[in-house]
Amino acid sequence: MPTPIPEALNTLSAGLILLSAFAMVATRQVQGVVRFFVIQSVLLAASCFLLGYSRNSVHLWSLGAITIAAKVVTIPWVLRRLLPGDFYERREISQAVNIPSSLLLALLLTVASEFLTGPLVMAARDPVVRVNLPIGLAGILIGAYSLIARREAIPQLIGILAMENGAFFAGVAIAPELPIIAELAVAMDVILIAVVVGLLTRNIQQTHGTTEAGALSELKEDPVAWL
Amino acid sequence: MALIAILAVPLAAALLCWLAPLRRFAWGITVASTWTVFALAVYVSAEVIASKRVVGIPGWFEADGLSALVLVLVGFVCALACVFAGGYMRHSETGRNRLWWFYCNYNLFLFALIFVPALAETNLVWVGVSMVTLFAVLLVGFEQTTNALEAAWKYAVLTIMGSPISLFGFFTLFWAYHSATGSSWETWEGLRGAASSMDPNLLKLSFLLVFVGFGAKSGLAPMHTWLPDAHSQAPTPVCAVLSGVKTTVPLYVILRFLSVILASPAARLGNWMVVLGLISVGIAAFLLIQVRDYKRMFAYSTVEHMGIILTAAGLATQASDFGAVSQMLNHTITKSLCFYVAGIILLILSTREIRSVRGLFRTSPFAASALLLCSLAIAGAPPFPIFLSEFSILSAGVRAGQPTVVAVLATLIVIAFIGIMFHVNRMAFGRPPAPRPAEGLPLSCRFTVLAAAAPVVLLGIYMPPPVQELLQLAARQLGGH
Numbered sequence: 001m002p003t004p005i006p007e008a009l010n011t012l013s014a015g016l017i018l019l020s021a022f023a024m025v026a027t028r029q030v031q032g033v034v035r036f037f038v039i040q041s042v043l044l045a046a047s048c049f050l051l052g053y054s055r056n057s058v059h060l061w062s063l064g065a066i067t068i069a070a071k072v073v074t075i076p077w078v079l080r081r082l083l084p085g086d087f088y089e090r091r092e093i094s095q096a097v098n099i100p101s102s103l104l105l106a107l108l109l110t111v112a113s114e115f116l117t118g119p120l121v122m123a124a125r126d127p128v129v130r131v132n133l134p135i136g137l138a139g140i141l142i143g144a145y146s147l148i149a150r151r152e153a154i155p156q157l158i159g160i161l162a163m164e165n166g167a168f169f170a171g172v173a174i175a176p177e178l179p180i181i182a183e184l185a186v187a188m189d190v191i192l193i194a195v196v197v198g199l200l201t202r203n204i205q206q207t208h209g210t211t212e213a214g215a216l217s218e219l220k221e222d223p224v225a226w227l
Numbered sequence: 228m229a230l231i232a233i234l235a236v237p238l239a240a241a242l243l244c245w246l247a248p249l250r251r252f253a254w255g256i257t258v259a260s261t262w263t264v265f266a267l268a269v270y271v272s273a274e275v276i277a278s279k280r281v282v283g284i285p286g287w288f289e290a291d292g293l294s295a296l297v298l299v300l301v302g303f304v305c306a307l308a309c310v311f312a313g314g315y316m317r318h319s320e321t322g323r324n325r326l327w328w329f330y331c332n333y334n335l336f337l338f339a340l341i342f343v344p345a346l347a348e349t350n351l352v353w354v355g356v357s358m359v360t361l362f363a364v365l366l367v368g369f370e371q372t373t374n375a376l377e378a379a380w381k382y383a384v385l386t387i388m389g390s391p392i393s394l395f396g397f398f399t400l401f402w403a404y405h406s407a408t409g410s411s412w413e414t415w416e417g418l419r420g421a422a423s424s425m426d427p428n429l430l431k432l433s434f435l436l437v438f439v440g441f442g443a444k445s446g447l448a449p450m451h452t453w454l455p456d457a458h459s460q461a462p463t464p465v466c467a468v469l470s471g472v473k474t475t476v477p478l479y480v481i482l483r484f485l486s487v488i489l490a491s492p493a494a495r496l497g498n499w500m501v502v503l504g505l506i507s508v509g510i511a512a513f514l515l516i517q518v519r520d521y522k523r524m525f526a527y528s529t530v531e532h533m534g535i536i537l538t539a540a541g542l543a544t545q546a547s548d549f550g551a552v553s554q555m556l557n558h559t560i561t562k563s564l565c566f567y568v569a570g571i572i573l574l575i576l577s578t579r580e581i582r583s584v585r586g587l588f589r590t591s592p593f594a595a596s597a598l599l600l601c602s603l604a605i606a607g608a609p610p611f612p613i614f615l616s617e618f619s620i621l622s623a624g625v626r627a628g629q630p631t632v633v634a635v636l637a638t639l640i641v642i643a644f645i646g647i648m649f650h651v652n653r654m655a656f657g658r659p660p661a662p663r664p665a666e667g668l669p670l671s672c673r674f675t676v677l678a679a680a681a682p683v684v685l686l687g688i689y690m691p692p693p694v695q696e697l698l699q700l701a702a703r704q705l706g707g708h
Binding site: 119120123136137140143144147153156160163164166167168170171174175177178179181182185186188189192193196197199200203204207208216 | 348350351353354357358361362364365368371372373376377379380381383384387388390391392394395398399401402405411412426428429432
C-alpha cells in the first residue's frame with residue numbers, strides 16, 4: 001500500500017527537522033542558531049498541519065497554530081526585545097568541542113535514538129510513530145548535547161528550546177489527543193522559559209560584560225585547607 | 228472552594244505588588260497573602276481529614292491526603308520565610324529599590340508551588356513543576372552579584388534541561404494511558420486504576436524520563452550539582468523555600484508517579500528507587516564532611532534527605548511509606564529553620580565561611596543556640612522529629628526484609644551526622660577570632676526563628692492526632708503493600 005501524501009510529507013519534514021538540529025550544532029553565529037530554531041519550529045508546525053489534515057483532527061491543527069504563535073512569532077520577538085542587537089552578531093570562537101566532532105557526535109546520538117526507540121516502535125502499529133518517535137528523541141538528545149558544548153548564553157537557551165521541539169515532535173505522534181488546555185499551558189511555559197533565561201542573560205551581561213556562560217566558574221567545591 | 232481560593236490568593240497578591248502605587252506595601256501584601264494561603268491549606272487538610280478528599284473543580288483540582296500535606300508544608304514555609312524576608316531583605320545592599328519585584332516574583336513562585344499539589348489532572352503537573360523552576364531562577368539571582376548570577380545560571384540550565392526530558396515522559400505516559408483506556412482524561416486516580424492494563428515498558432520508560440527530569444529539579448544525585456550553588460547564593464528567605472519545599476514538590480510528583488508504577492504488577496521499580504536514593508544519601512554524606520560554607524552544608528543535607536525519602540518510598544511497604552511522608556514533613560520544617568539560622572549568622576558576621584565563624588556563643592548566644600538546636604535536629608539526634616522518622620524508616624526496612632539497605636542507610640546517616648556536627652562544633656564553640664560588636668537582629672528575623680523552632684521541638688515530643696491522621700492518609704496514597 002503506498003504511503004498517503006500527508007504522511008509522506010510528514011516524513012520529509014521529519015528529515016528536515018533533524019537536518020536543522022544538525023545545522024544548529026554546526027552554526028557558530030548566534031543569529032544563525034536562532035534562525036535555524038525558527039525554521040525547525042516552522043517545520044514542526046507543518047507536521048502538525050499535515051497530520052491534522054490527514055486525520056481530520058482539530059487538536060493537531062490547533063497545536064500547529066500554537067507552535068507558530070509561540071515559537072515562530074513570540075519567542076524571537078521576546079529575545080529581540082530583551083537583548084540588544086549586537087548580541088546576535090556575536091560569533092562563538094571557543095566551543096568546548098570543535099564542529100566536525102560535534103557533528104559526528106550528533107550523528108551518533110541519532111543512531112542511538114533509533115536503537116533506543118526500536119522496541120517501542122515495533123509495538124506501535126502507527127507508521128507516523130515510527131518516524132516521529134526516533135527523530136523526536138534525536139532532537140532531544142542533540143539539543144541536550146549542544147547545551148553542554150555551547151558556551152554562549154543564547155545558543156544554550158536555544159538548545160533547551162530545541163529539546164522542547166524534539167519532545168513535541170514525538171508528542172504529535174504518540175499523544176495527539178492531549179487536552180488542548182495542556183498544550184496551551186505548555187506553550188505558555190516555553191515562552192516563559194525564553195523570558196526568564198533572556199532576563200537572566202541580560203543581567204549577566206550587565207554585571208559581567210559578557211554573555212559567555214562558559215566563563216562563569218567561580219563556584220565550586222575545593223578541598224578544605226585545614227582538614 | 229478553598230482549593231480555588233488558595234490558588235487565586237497568590238496570583239492576586241502578585242498583581243497587587245506589581246501595581247505602581249502599591250509597590251511600597253509589597254511586603255505587607257505578601258505577608259497577608261502567604262498567611263492566608265497557610266490558613267487555607269490548614270483548612271483544606273482539615274477537610275481532607277474529615278472527608279478523605281476535597282474537590283475544587285472535579286477532574287482538575289482535587290486534594291487528598293498527600294496533596295494536603297504538601298499544601299500545608301508549602302504554606303508554612305512560605306509564610307514564615309516571607310516574615311523573615313521583611314527584616315532580611317532590607318539589609319541586602321543591591322536590591323533595595325527593586326524589593327517590590329522580589330515580592331511579586333515570590334507570590335508567583337508560591338502560586339506555582341501550590342498549583343502542583345492541588346492538581347488532579349496529570350499533564351498540567353508538568354507545567355506547574357516547570358513554572359516552579361522558572362520563578363525560582365529570578366529569585367536565586369535577585370542580588371545580582373557575580374556569584375548569585377552564576378548560581379542562577381547553573382540552576383537554570385540544569386533544571387530547565389530537565390523540563391523537555393520530563394515532557395517526553397509525560398507524552399509517553401499519556402500514550403500508554405490512552406492506548407490502554409481510550410480516554411484522554413488523565414488524572415492521578417485514573418492512572419492508578421488503569422496501571423495494570425497499561426503497557427509496562429511504556430510505563431517504565433515514562434517513569435524513568437520523568438525521574439531524570441524532575442530528579443534534577445529536586446536535587447537527587449547525580450543531578451544535584453546546581454543545588455549547593457543556588458542554595459548558598461540565593462537570599463536566605465529564598466533558600467528556606469528552595470530547600471524546604473521547592474525540592475519537595477518535584478519529589479512529590481515522583482512519589483505520585485511511583486505509586487502508579489507500584490500499582491502495575493509488571494513494572495516494578497521499587498528496588499531501583501532504593502538504590503538511587505542510597506546513592507544520593509551517600510554522595511551527600513561524603514560531601515558534607517568537606518564543605519567550607521555553612522549554607523552549602525545545609526544544602527547538601529537537603530540532597531541527603533531527598534535520598535532518604537526516595538529510599539523509604541522505594542521500600543514500598545505501608546510502614547516505610549509512613550516513614551517517607553513523616554520524613555518529608557520533618558525535613559521541611561527543620562530545614563527551613565536551618566536556613567533562617569544561617570541567615571541570621573550571615574546578617575551578624577557577613578561571612579559564609581565556616582572557618583571564619585568561631586565562638587558564636589560569645590558573639591551572639593541567640594544565634595549560637597539556634598544553630599546548635601537546628602543542626603542537632605537536621606542531623607537526626609533524638610528527641611527531634613527527624614530522628615523519629617529516620618528510625619521508623621530503618622525499622623520498616625528491617626521488617627521489609629532488607630537488612631543490607633538498612634545497614635547502608637544507617638551508616639550513611641551516621642556519617643552525615645558526624646559531618647554536620649563537626650562543622651557546627653567549630654562554629655559554635657571556642658574563642659571568636661576578633662571581638663565583633665553584636666549587631667541587633669531585626670525583630671522579624673528573631674520571630675521567624677522562634678516560630679520555626681516551635682514545631683521542630685514540639686513534633687519530637689508530641690504528635691498531635693490531626694497531624695498523625697494526615698500523615699496516615701498521605702502514606703496511603705503512596706501505594707505500598
